[in-house]
Every structure is written in C-alpha cells, then in structure tokens.
Amino acid sequence: MVKTKAKTKATASNLPTRIGFGWDSHAFKTGIPLLIGGVKLDYDKGLGGHSDGDVLLHAITDALLGGIAGPDIGTLFPPSDPQWKGADSVVFLQEALRRIAAAGYAVANLDSTLILNAPKIGPHAAEIRSRVASLLGIPEDCVGLKAKTPEGLNNDNAAVAHVVVFLTKSRRKSPSR
C-alpha cells in the first residue's frame, strides 16, 4: 500500500493572486430606471428584482466575494430582507471591496460580458467602464466590458452579466511575519 503523504495545509492568505467569477441575471420591467454598472441608461424598461437590479454590479460583487471564497451577495444581502429593496448596489460592491481588503487583496483587473437584447451598450460602454473603474479604484484600461445579444437563447426580456476579477496581494497591508 502506498502511504498518503500528509500535505502542509496552504493558507489562503499565502496565495499571491486569486481569481473570482460572478454571474447574475434580471428580467426587464417597464416603468423602472435601468442601471448598469452604476450608470443610469435612458430606456423605457429597467431591471426588476432585488435592490436596484444592477446586474453588472451584482456580478462584480459576487466575483469579488468569490475571489476570497466569501459568502455570496444573496447571503450577505438577502432579497427577502426589506432593507435591501430598491437599495443602491454600490453598497453591496463596497462591502465586497471591504472584505477583499480585509483579506489582504486588491483588485488588479476585471473582465465582463453583458448579454441583453436592448438597449445597445456600445454607446454607453465608455461611461460604464469609467464608472466601474472609479468604484473599484483601478484604471479604466483594467475594466473589460463586452456586450452580446442573446442569439438563439430565447432570452429577449432579461439581462445577464458574467464577470471575472483578478486579485493580487494588497501592498497596503504589511505582510505577516
């Protein structure tokens, strides 16, 4: 019999880099504002559901939390809790940023893909990237944003966001000795 070698347990804080992935979707509803990446877009429908429905900020928040293997957005801010009804999703993002900083990490870069039929994201992409960069405290050239239409998905009334983030050890926190 081959003996299993006892491995030294690697602590999470020893990782120099970490990756996080987030995904979210919301259905369009008439008569509410449309917020994507913290930017209000001029459109006759908005994204309903939990909080202000900002599908991109929710996916970014989950990606950040996932990067440090933290609890997800729905656990931290349950949709069933009335205090988060109509809430500004920037609050969720800031809590995720606080948690990654406390874990000793900073955001290096982010990439995202939005999937929605309308409105066209292209004309607003620069503004959304700029807003997300400023919320995360990273340069605009570290925020990727692509928009696709849901070809063949029979999904014309929803917006979906996929996000990956790359985290690096924060220089602000002194390394433990």
Ligand SMILES: [Zn+2]
């Ligand atoms: Zn959401």
